Amino acid sequence: MIKGLVIAGPTGVGKTDLSIKLAKLLNADIISADSAQIYKGMDIGTAKITAEEMQGVKHYMLDVVEPIKKYSVGDYQTAVDNILNEKEKENKNIILTGGTGLYIGSITEGLSDLPAGDPVLREELLKLDSEELYKKLMELDPQAAEDIHINNRRRVERAVEVCLLTGDKFSVLSKKNIKNNNYNFLKVALERDREYLYERINLRVDIMLEKGLEQEVRALYEKYGENLRKINIIGYTELIEYFNGQFSYEEAVENIKRNSRRYAKRQFTWFKNDPTYVWFDLDKLSEEEIINSIIKELNL
DSSP: OEEEEEEEOSTTSSHHHHHHHHHHHHTEEEEEOOTTTTBTTOOTTTTOOOHHHHTTOOEESSSOBOTTSOOOHHHHHHHHHHHHHHHHHTTOEEEEEESOHHHHHHHHTOEEOOOOOOHHHHHHHHTSOHHHHHHHHHHHOHHHHHHSOTTOHHHHHHHHHHHHHHSSOHHHHTTSEEOOOOEEEEEEEEEOOHHHHHHHHHHHHHHHHHHTHHHHHHHHHHHHTTHHHHTOOTTHHHHHHHHTTSSOHHHHHHHHHHHHHHHHHHHHHHHHTOTTOEEEETTTSOHHHHHHHHHHHHTO
16 A cells, blocks of 8 residues: 555644645645635635645645535545545655544545435425434434534434435444545644644634635625525634624624634544544644654655
8 A cells, every 4th residue: 555644633733834844855745634625715714725835735625616515525535536546656645634534534444335415305404403403313323413413513414314315324334434545544633732722723813814804705605695604614604694793793703713712622532532643742842853753654
């Protein structure tokens, strides 16, 4: 198997900077594993890397679809596996970086062979509020309900859909994984002191607003309307609520910061639950020390 590298971790921890430095040292291409950065036009609020910040490193899986298009983890897996199969022919080093654990897992471990989404059934499920949908999942698959948070609407919806389409339990089917690439990934995760990370996240939101986040969201909302709200991405949802008079501007900003911190906490939990990750603390080690350790681990 050809070797690859995963750089994962919570939002705002410092993945982008480290991935660029490693990519230049390893002569690697970078594949984004961020479920928000696949959307075109959603740049500031997703902290999408700019052409200048790429420093000449080739990036994939950015600006893939319009925000109103459905995009599943299965779509992501297919696209990235196709890229990897081409890169394998070139014997190219690959870095997979981002904070969407489900996307990363679909490439490093594979995905279960679950049925395709059913538009008619999905429309029916969309009519249910989150509590009704979660109650349905508890009835169909108690284990899945225990594993998936009620606020993870898309994941709950998909689990219910799979149960209804197959007559089997999502918690069982989702663990029968099929991997479709020949890369063997070293999985690295980054962390910092929790309170310091939260300070970084708060500052990051302020910087996004200074760069024009409100204007970006307003332009997208005018273009796509309520469909933009449905994808429920932090920074966009809260500002749409502000536009609609649900919150003041100050409240919306605080909601973005709070929801970003909560998201980072969920990301920590996700990655910490996977024992195959090697963790590096950016508060205790320099980037140079981390890079040297990673290169040594890769044995390249």
